[in-house]
Amino acid sequence: MTSPYIAGSSSVSAIMFKLLLALVPGVAAFVWYFGPAILISIGIATVVALVCEALMLLLRRAPLKMFMTDWSAVVTAWLLALSLPPLVPWWLVAIGTAFAIIVAKHLYGGLGSNPFNPAMVGFAVLLIAFPLQSTRWPPPLMLSATRVSFDIMLAYIFPGLVEAPRFLVDAETMATPLDTLRTQLGLEQTIADFSYMPVFGRVGGVGFEMMALCYLLGGLFLLQQRIISWHMPVAFLGGLAALGGALWLLNPGHYASPLFHCAAGGTLLGAFFIVTDPVSGATTPRGKLIFAAGAGVLTYVIRVFGGYADGVAFAVLLMNMMVPLIDAHTQPAVFGRKSRT
Amino acid sequence: MRKLFRFHGGIHPEQHKEQSSQLSIALAPVPDVLVLSLTQHAGLAAEPVVRVGQRVLKGELLARPGGPVSAAVHAPTSGKIEAIEARAVPNAVARSDWCIVLRPDGADRWGERTPLQLTGANRASLLARLRDFGLVGLGGAAFPSHIKLSLKDDAKIRWLVVNAAECEPYITCDDRLMRERAPELVRGLRLIGELLQPEEIVVGIEDNKPEAAAAMRAAASADQFNIDIVPIPTLYPGGGEKQLIRTLTGIEVAAGHLPLEHGVACFNIATVHAIRRAVDLGEPLIARVLTVTGNVATPRNYEALIGTPMNQLVALAQEQTGTDGYIMGGPMMGFRVAAKDVPVVKATNCIIAIDGKHFRTPPPELPCIRCGTCSVACPADLQPFELYWHTKSHNSARARDYGLADCIECGACSYVCPSKIPLVGYFRRGKSEAAAADRAARAAAQAQERSNWHEQRLQRDAREAELASAALSTAASASSEAIGIKQASVQGALERARARRNEDPATGHKS
Numbered sequence: 148m149t150s151p152y153i154a155g156s157s158s159v160s161a162i163m164f165k166l167l168l169a170l171v172p173g174v175a176a177f178v179w180y181f182g183p184a185i186l187i188s189i190g191i192a193t194v195v196a197l198v199c200e201a202l203m204l205l206l207r208r209a210p211l212k213m214f215m216t217d218w219s220a221v222v223t224a225w226l227l228a229l230s231l232p233p234l235v236p237w238w239l240v241a242i243g244t245a246f247a248i249i250v251a252k253h254l255y256g257g258l259g260s261n262p263f264n265p266a267m268v269g270f271a272v273l274l275i276a277f278p279l280q281s282t283r284w285p286p287p288l289m290l291s292a293t294r295v296s297f298d299i300m301l302a303y304i305f306p307g308l309v310e311a312p313r314f315l316v317d318a319e320t321m322a323t324p325l326d327t328l329r330t331q332l333g334l335e336q337t338i339a340d341f342s343y344m345p346v347f348g349r350v351g352g353v354g355f356e357m358m359a360l361c362y363l364l365g366g367l368f369l370l371q372q373r374i375i376s377w378h379m380p381v382a383f384l385g386g387l388a389a390l391g392g393a394l395w396l397l398n399p400g401h402y403a404s405p406l407f408h409c410a411a412g413g414t415l416l417g418a419f420f421i422v423t424d425p426v427s428g429a430t431t432p433r434g435k436l437i438f439a440a441g442a443g444v445l446t447y448v449i450r451v452f453g454g455y456a457d458g459v460a461f462a463v464l465l466m467n468m469m470v471p472l473i474d475a476h477t478q479p480a481v482f483g484r485k486s487r488t
Numbered sequence: 489m490r491k492l493f494r495f496h497g498g499i500h501p502e503q504h505k506e507q508s509s510q511l512s513i514a515l516a517p518v519p520d521v522l523v524l525s526l527t528q529h530a531g532l533a534a535e536p537v538v539r540v541g542q543r544v545l546k547g548e549l550l551a552r553p554g555g556p557v558s559a560a561v562h563a564p565t566s567g568k569i570e571a572i573e574a575r576a577v578p579n580a581v582a583r584s585d586w587c588i589v590l591r592p593d594g595a596d597r598w599g600e601r602t603p604l605q606l607t608g609a610n611r612a613s614l615l616a617r618l619r620d621f622g623l624v625g626l627g628g629a630a631f632p633s634h635i636k637l638s639l640k641d642d643a644k645i646r647w648l649v650v651n652a653a654e655c656e657p658y659i660t661c662d663d664r665l666m667r668e669r670a671p672e673l674v675r676g677l678r679l680i681g682e683l684l685q686p687e688e689i690v691v692g693i694e695d696n697k698p699e700a701a702a703a704m705r706a707a708a709s710a711d712q713f714n715i716d717i718v719p720i721p722t723l724y725p726g727g728g729e730k731q732l733i734r735t736l737t738g739i740e741v742a743a744g745h746l747p748l749e750h751g752v753a754c755f756n757i758a759t760v761h762a763i764r765r766a767v768d769l770g771e772p773l774i775a776r777v778l779t780v781t782g783n784v785a786t787p788r789n790y791e792a793l794i795g796t797p798m799n800q801l802v803a804l805a806q807e808q809t810g811t812d813g814y815i816m817g818g819p820m821m822g823f824r825v826a827a828k829d830v831p832v833v834k835a836t837n838c839i840i841a842i843d844g845k846h847f848r849t850p851p852p853e854l855p856c857i858r859c860g861t862c863s864v865a866c867p868a869d870l871q872p873f874e875l876y877w878h879t880k881s882h883n884s885a886r887a888r889d890y891g892l893a894d895c896i897e898c899g900a901c902s903y904v905c906p907s908k909i910p911l912v913g914y915f916r917r918g919k920s921e922a923a924a925a926d927r928a929a930r931a932a933a934q935a936q937e938r939s940n941w942h943e944q945r946l947q948r949d950a951r952e953a954e955l956a957s958a959a960l961s962t963a964a965s966a967s968s969e970a971i972g973i974k975q976a977s978v979q980g981a982l983e984r985a986r987a988r989r990n991e992d993p994a995t996g997h998k999s
């Protein structure tokens with residue numbers, strides 16, 4: 148054993164635990180606006196993640212206790228579950244989580260070695276394989292005509308496993324604000340023509356905007372705890388807002404305001420919890436700015452010009468591929484090898 | 489108010505200084521045996537100038553510097569040379585090394601002491617005194633002090649930066665030294681100031697030692713000596729030489745250069761104390777103040793003779809049960825000594841008795857999660873996790889590209905790493921591997937040169953042989969007498985060539 152003989156108190160499990168803690172306000176808002184179904188999704192994802200993690204550790208002959216107690220699999224599970232709509236069938240959550248843990252994490256070498264954000268890999272796989280189920284959001288409770296009772300909820304999540312109540316209502320689905328924007332613009336409308344629609348709420352859509360605010364709250368906690376640095380969230384939102392803002396200024400009838408884009412969809416969850424994943428992200432200060440700004444710009448591009456309503460997942464995965472390049476070109480100057488007076 | 493500059497990174501480990509900073513410096517008794525390492529400084533080993541059985545007086549030269557970068561060793565007390573042999577000495581690699589073993593005679597009788605007269609003295613005379621009196625940096629690196637001043641005589645020194653930061657946890661010897669002997673230290677600064685003529689003398693003291701700063705200020709004003717006592721933020725490793733110079737002057741010492749090349753001379757405050765004794769009193773470096781702390785009942789500072797076995801000092805502080813070893817230096821940069829009875833060396837600023845309670849074995853290391861906390865903490869602006877990656881995979885070239893050589897081994901990265909990776913341990917290993925690789929490369933280059941030379945010789949010999957046989961055929965038409973002579977000489981050339989071909993040029997041995 149060599150020096151230092153003392154060590155600070157930080158640990159991987161503490162970091163992961165704080166990440167989970169920081170997600171709690173967002174989860175609470177989720178429940179408030181979309182009902183408790185998300186809690187079941189989170190539960191399923193957590194169990195599947197832990198089982199897959201244990202399985203893969205056994206297969207890889209890695210020390211089980213040490214890695215099971217680092218909580219990292221649980222963070223992946225929660226982030227994936229929170230990216231999905233509520234009321235999705237259990238197997239969807241399970242497949243996504245299993246893919247995230249088994250393929251995206253462990254086949255690439257496990258904790259610390261995965262070049263791609265596991266939660267986003269899981270989500271992207273679901274988006275591609277089950278596009279309908281993974282993007283079909285129910286309306287926020289307050290905009291919903293019907294009440295989704297507990298047994299109906301279970302019938303949705305565990306189709307076939309739980310006996311459907313006699314009057315199973317097809318829970319409504321409702322286009323998300325981002326979907327609505329896309330469809331209406333496709334109908335040659337200008338934003339002013341349809342912005343009255345209740346789904347848009349105040350800035351980023353009923354429910355979504357409050358969830359965004361709660362993720363922001365969690366993110367500030369992470370910043371205060373120095374688990375994340377300001378670079379990533381600021382650059383991510385900055386990239387998104389810069390491109391969004393420029394187009395909006397050019398043609399406000401066709402492009403939604405940058406504020407809307409920041410508050411809508413998964414933007415803030417992405418900004419504070421996903422782009423900031425250390426393992427798969429850039430590491431140098433300048434690299435972080437480039438990485439996150441790139442993800443922000445790509446998110447916007449995919450949302451507005453691409454084929455998907457939200458683009459955080461693909462944007463992050465694309466930027467993950469750029470990380471080695473970004474890091475290699477942004478190495479900071481070493482002490483004594485720059486002129487600084 | 490002096491404008492202070494910021495260096496990148498740094499950490500705030502728990503201080504643990506109050507344990508040993510309360511009591512005054514105690515004089516450690518002369519032990520029954522003194523073991524004086526010949527390698528207790530950076531650079532070449534010192535060469536003994538005494539014989540076994542010889543009687544020596546206190547302060548007498550025992551070993552002279554073994555080269556330009558080396559330091560002399562003197563007798564800490566009067567006595568008899570008992571042995572010159574390999575002994576366990578404190579070093580990070582736990583290797584034994586040559587030592588002079590001195591059996592004190594109890595008289596503690598000084599040899600002749602000649603103070604350096606300041607009138608007519610200049611930098612060169614100070615340099616010579618530092619070299620001859622065994623002065624090395626007492627902050628921990630034990631770099632020969634005269635080397636730090638070896639620059640062209642006319643080079644201007646703008647700042648004399650005095651390192652009294654004492655940023656490592658647990659260590660309080662500089663703190664106590666300043667509190668108790670400030671007038672002596674100010675006197676020392678005056679002497680050095682006279683000889684170096686710096687534009688400014690700045691003493692950097694971390695702001696967790698207000699008493700020390702106050703004592704220094706009081707002593708300076710009593711002496712009407714214009715020096716700047718500057719409290720600097722408590723931030724490890726603020727006492728790293730380059731970090732301190734940066735903090736106080738804004739200068740970033742260029743990689744591979746000495747502070748002196750930037751007009752800065754930098755001495756540790758304890759070194760100033762030793763220099764003052766060498767100049768003013770004519771005493772070589774034979775004792776120092778050091779902290780004894782950790783698993784002991786009364787942690788405190790001792791003034792001990794160089795060569796005192798460590799366990800005797802720890803016994804003075806009442807070693808507690810459960811102690812399973814000592815750390816020399818602080819917990820951040822120190823190292824575990826191979827045995828409890830290794831001797832105090834010039835660089836020993838602290839001995840920490842460790843037990844399972846004070847210093848738990850680290851938890852198993854997890855993989856790096858690339859969180860970058862280590863880069864945020866690194867005072868050398870490095871990316872430790874990149875270095876970790878390359879040193880772990882023994883890739884010296886890549887590690888060098890990422891600045892391995894610029895790592896000051898402060899351990900800040902290891903301290904903050906959530907995965908508990910002993911990063912700096914990998915870096916130390918990487919550095920020695922790189923050094924070994926360099927040596928191998930140099931050896932290979934030399935071998936290549938030799939074999940090239942060998943080739944050339946073979947070619948030359950072949951040409952010679954060709955010429956010889958050509959001469960032989962021409963000679964065939966000449967007179968028989970002439971043939972006889974020519975043949976003899978040609979034969980000789982051929983034989984010489986043949987003989988050379990069988991000779992290994994590297995060793996001169998016949999193969």
Ligand code: SF4
Pocket residue numbers: 855856857858859860861862863872873876901904905906907908909911
């Ligand atoms: S602090 Fe540890 S885990 Fe984090 S990047 Fe550095 S080496 Fe990796």
Ligand code: SF4
Pocket residue numbers: 865866867868869870872894895896897898899900901902911912915
């Ligand atoms: S030990 Fe080296 S790499 Fe680690 S913080 Fe110190 S200077 Fe940086």
